[in-house]
Amino acid sequence: MTTTNIPGTDTTGDAANAAGPSTAADGTAAEAAGALMGRLFGAALGAAELFTVYLGEVHGIYRAIDEAGPITASELAERTGLDHRYLVEWLQSQAISGLLTIDGSDVWTDRFDLAPGVRVALLEPTSPVYAGGLAAIVPAVGRSFPQVVAAFKSGAGVPYAAYGEEAVAAQEMLNRPAYVNSLAAEWIPNVPGLHDLLTKGARVADLGTGAGWSAIELAKAYPAVHVDGYDNDEDSITRARRNAAEQGVADRVGFEVRDITEVLAGGTQYDLITFFECVHDFAHPVEALVAARTALAPGGRVLVMDERADEQLQAPGDEVQRFLAAASTIWCTPQGRVDEDSDIVGAIMRPHQLRHLAEHAGFTKVDVLPIDHPFWRFYELTP
Ligand SMILES: C[S@@+](CC[C@H](N)C(=O)[O-])C[C@H]1O[C@@H](n2cnc3c(N)ncnc32)[C@H](O)[C@@H]1O
Structure with a gap:
């Protein structure tokens, strides 16, 4: 007798026997299917709850x-x-x-x-354990999803704007707590010489700045710096300008809608160029890194924070890798493919891939910085 109709819980073997002689492989497959069903039920529960959390927030x-x-x-x-x-x-x-x-x-x-x-x-949107951004992801993906489904056939990209204002809000809510709590207090002190550079005053460019929180928190921590934030998404830059004004740093933090590859040599020369969680998103990452290298002042420095993808594929991976890989499939990669000749890497950007991109962009050295974070890895690129 079968005790329950949930796969993998038949302790008598009747269900397997009904389909023919049972083998060890049948048993293993049934157990695996049962475990998978349980896992996907947990995922469905989580998704449904995130929608209700979003209703409570919005x-x-x-x-x-x-x-x-x-x-x-x-x-x-x-x-x-x-x-x-x-x-x-x-x-x-x-x-x-x-x-x-x-x-x-x-x-x-x-x-x-x-x-x-x-x-x-x-x-509390600046709490280190603020989780509001997680709930904002679901309506953003929901809005764009028919286009993502169609894109798998057509190969087209899906613009960031198609994910709606919830996408920019989600991005802002997800990353702001880390910039508020860790950027100046923990990360910069772990990059040799950077605290001193910023303390004495520096011209900084924050590329792919989004809603501008990395630029704003840098300016708040270092009163002598001036930061230019660039992003090609208008909604993000509108929010960034508003955020800078509200935080009282608009006189030292400017934001422009601009493609990274247009931040070129011949304009402002920067002492520090930062890429916070965006290199993996770029349609043309090498060109973006070239733009950064050529916009550096003599002795200027380049800091990259990007996803902590495993150094090599682990399959199956842990929860962080699973999240990054899934997000890359439904979020980063479709957005990065809006340019027809896109070379987007996606969120599973491994250190050897960034090294490869940097080398092609004319950098001579890529160092992984001694900063521990469950989701991010930090690099310094040396021209
Ligand atoms: C994952 S978000 C990170 C935003 C922000 N740095 C943060 O940490 O919240 C990636 C950002 O890169 C921007 N972006 C992507 N391609 C770009 C390009 N070619 N030029 C400028 N910005 C770009 C997107 O608009 C988006 O704001």
Whole structure:
């Protein structure tokens, strides 16, 4: 008798026998299928929960609960102006998922509050454990996904803009905490001589700056530096300008919509050029690195932060590698292929690949810097 219809849980062997004589290979395959089903169920659960978290973020529901304290669905509807019936459903799902507490068992009348950890993880965008960006990824991918599906046949790229404003917001939310907490406090002190260079004053270019947080945090930490941030995405640069103004550094941090390959020699000569999590995204990475090399002042330095892809393929890989590889397939690679003759590397950019690109761009040396991070690896490129 089969104990359950979930693959891999048949302890009697009846299911395998029904299909013919069983072999050890059948048993192993059935167990593997069962394990995979369990794993994919976990992934489906995670994706569904991320959508509900995004609803809570985009409509300010977590914030409203935090401000009001324990609150009923009706009070919350009044406070937020959101539809009462949808709110009841959302509150119930959040309580079942453990993101909210409920002081009883009636979702229509009892009071909900934030569960421990939710305020820091979802309402404090500069906290080192801020997780709001993870939820913002799903609507961005959802928006672009029909184009990604079609692109697998046509070979076309899918522009960053097709992922919508949620994509830029997600990118900003994901990386800002690290720039706020680690860039000046931890990373720069680990690059020999860089702290002194920035302290005495330097002209910096931050290429592929996105919403500008790396440029802004550099300027905040080093009052004598001037940073030019460049990105070819208009929405990102609009946000970057607004962020710089809000942080009070707009006089020393400028942002321009520009393709990296246009930041060429003959313009400003930079003492430091930074690429934060973007070389792997570029349609033309060698040209971008050439642009950086030729825009350096004498003695100028180039810092690259990019994904911590394993040095060599490990299959299957760990969770970080799985995330990077999946993101590369649905996000980085389609975006980088918008140029027809794209040479995008994708998020699985291994150190030997960056060395190869840098060599072709005329750099003589690539050093991996002694900075530990679960997702990123840091390099210095020497002309
Ligand atoms: C993964 S995001 C990183 C953004 C930012 N550095 C951060 O850490 O949040 C990559 C960025 O590279 C930009 N980008 C891609 N290709 C570019 C190009 N050819 N010229 C300028 N920017 C480019 C994208 O618009 C995007 O903002």
